[in-house]
Amino acid sequence: MIVMDESDISFFKDGLRLDGRRADQLRPVKIEVGVLARADGSCYIEMGGNKVIAAVYGPREVHPRHLQEATRAIVRYRYNMASFSVEDRKRPGPDRRSQELSKVSREALEPVILTNFFPRSVIDVFIEVLQADAGTRTAGINAAAVALADAGIPMKSMISSCAAGKVADTIVLDPMKEEDNFGQADLPIAMTPSGDITLLQMDGDLTRDEFKKAVEMAMLGAKNIYELQRAALVKKYSQMAEQPAREDVIVRD
Amino acid sequence: MSVTSVISEIKKDFIYNLLLKGERIDGRAFDEYREISIQRDVIRKAEGSALVKIGSSQVLVGIKMQPGEPFPDTPNKGVIITNAELVPLASPSFEPGPPNEVGIELARVVDRGVRESKAVDLEALCIVPGKQVWIIFIDVHILDDCGNLIDAASLGAIAALLSTKVPAARFGLGEDYVLPIRDIPIATTAIEFNDVLMFDPGVDEEAIANTRLTIISTAQGNICGSQKSGAGMLKPEQIYRIIDIACEKAKEIREKFLEA
Numbered sequence: 342m343i344v345m346d347e348s349d350i351s352f353f354k355d356g357l358r359l360d361g362r363r364a365d366q367l368r369p370v371k372i373e374v375g376v377l378a379r380a381d382g383s384c385y386i387e388m389g390g391n392k393v394i395a396a397v398y399g400p401r402e403v404h405p406r407h408l409q410e411a412t413r414a415i416v417r418y419r420y421n422m423a424s425f426s427v428e429d430r431k432r433p434g435p436d437r438r439s440q441e442l443s444k445v446s447r448e449a450l451e452p453v454i455l456t457n458f459f460p461r462s463v464i465d466v467f468i469e470v471l472q473a474d475a476g477t478r479t480a481g482i483n484a485a486a487v488a489l490a491d492a493g494i495p496m497k498s499m500i501s502s503c504a505a506g507k508v509a510d511t512i513v514l515d516p517m518k519e520e521d522n523f524g525q526a527d528l529p530i531a532m533t534p535s536g537d538i539t540l541l542q543m544d545g546d547l548t549r550d551e552f553k554k555a556v557e558m559a560m561l562g563a564k565n566i567y568e569l570q571r572a573a574l575v576k577k578y579s580q581m582a583e584q585p586a587r588e589d590v591i592v593r594d
Numbered sequence: 595m596s597v598t599s600v601i602s603e604i605k606k607d608f609i610y611n612l613l614l615k616g617e618r619i620d621g622r623a624f625d626e627y628r629e630i631s632i633q634r635d636v637i638r639k640a641e642g643s644a645l646v647k648i649g650s651s652q653v654l655v656g657i658k659m660q661p662g663e664p665f666p667d668t669p670n671k672g673v674i675i676t677n678a679e680l681v682p683l684a685s686p687s688f689e690p691g692p693p694n695e696v697g698i699e700l701a702r703v704v705d706r707g708v709r710e711s712k713a714v715d716l717e718a719l720c721i722v723p724g725k726q727v728w729i730i731f732i733d734v735h736i737l738d739d740c741g742n743l744i745d746a747a748s749l750g751a752i753a754a755l756l757s758t759k760v761p762a763a764r765f766g767l768g769e770d771y772v773l774p775i776r777d778i779p780i781a782t783t784a785i786e787f788n789d790v791l792m793f794d795p796g797v798d799e800e801a802i803a804n805t806r807l808t809i810i811s812t813a814q815g816n817i818c819g820s821q822k823s824g825a826g827m828l829k830p831e832q833i834y835r836i837i838d839i840a841c842e843k844a845k846e847i848r849e850k851f852l853e854a
Binding site for chain 2: 437445447528536539543552
């Protein structure tokens with residue numbers, strides 16, 4: 342294995358990043374809605390080199406039953422990485438990192454899900470990271486939010502997620518693998534379109550001002566992603582609207 | 595379910611009504627910590643240890659070290675492994691068994707502070723490059739959960755590391771020496787409830803709040819880690835306010851307890 346450290350990499354060339362982006366530019370994003378037949382809602386997302394698929398099942402009965410909540414649905418979130426998604430094979434199954442990510446990702450989505458509509462039930466969100474290239478948790482949350490909407494789960498708003506980082510003393514949007522590994526900080530956030538933050542993590546080294554700048558930059562990135570999530574949902578459901586309506590749909594008051 | 599404690603609606607209302615009057619249940623100011631005490635070297639068999647109390651919360655952190663293999667991508671660096679055990683003696687809501695997500699998050703946030711601040715000079719822990727390095731086990735034992743375990747555990751970890759002696763003699767690697775520590779990261783945690791920010795939440799305050807934000811800052815006053823926890827929302831302005839107070843509080847704690 343080649344061992345590198347920060348000093349071996351030059352992150353900027355002619356003011357542009359390793360992949361030709363500006364500091365405040367996202368990697369290309371592709372979002373597809375309803376990619377799985379069995380799930381109640383699903384979404385496939387590509388953010389740069391990340392390929393992530395999300396499925397939502399529910400609201401459905403809770404097993405084991407002691408997890409039931411009398412006044413609301415519980416939300417479960419499972420972030421899972423495929424063994425082949427990273428350079429060195431990842432041992433299959435949950436590790437501590439994926440359990441922490443599952444917890445914070447679930448907490449990023451829960452504030453907008455109207456769980457009180459479905460007492461005693463569960464909404465399951467499953468994330469499979471098929472290919473990882475820094476930013477899998479944010480890609481997972483973006484896909485999950487779209488899959489929840491696709492499943493018809495009532496939500497107060499969308500959730501969009503994006504990270505900012507620091508490389509060569511510069512705050513950059515949406516760090517890629519090299520920038521994440523050898524950079525100076527990583528700060529992922531998730532938020533509603535109106536700017537309420539539901540996920541915030543950080544590691545590395547930032548001054549207070551840099552921290553604020555990174556939050557602001559990540560928020561701008563998340564805003565852009567929101568537009569793409571919305572467009573992807575509109576695309577699927579406007580196509581459906583053009584088809585003749587089914588007569589067996591019961592509309593309740 | 596999780597380790598959030600059971601709290602009655604009446605008590606919730608009580609805390610809430612006090613908040614509206616600008617008060618906390620134990621009379622503290624919103625940015626005031628409970629009394630902190632740190633006892634170091636409480637466990638003789640450990641390479642380093644610290645018993646931290648914040649109010650009635652008690653956390654014991656023990657450090658053990660042994661030689662082992664480095665990770666292939668960092669052949670000349672020592673290894674840090676952080677674990678946290680929420681043992682059932684510490685709270686009616688803790689259960690025996692493998693760590694749940696709350697324990698895992700706690701361990702990973704403590705680890706983040708130590709690792710990202712580069713408090714331990716990992717390169718100084720290399721014995722034979724690529725073959726043998728020192729492995730540091732930071733084991734966090736929660737003894738009494740009266741709220742704000744993250745701050746107590748993080749404080750315990752750095753206090754224990756500051757008192758750690760590398761047990762070189764025991765492994766035939768020369769004389770014991772003091773573990774070199776280069777920074778003192780301090781975690782400070784606030785909860786948000788109805789636009790009120792409260793630092794060092796007690797267990798009942800934790801139970802009513804949806805959101806908690808931990809900021810870990812270094813001796814330089816920079817931020818080396820943060821973690822939002824709980825299914826709630828924070829406005830950016832609230833985050834910035836927490837950061838500003840957190841860095842000040844961390845400085846006070848560091849100067850009072852760890853820089854002697």
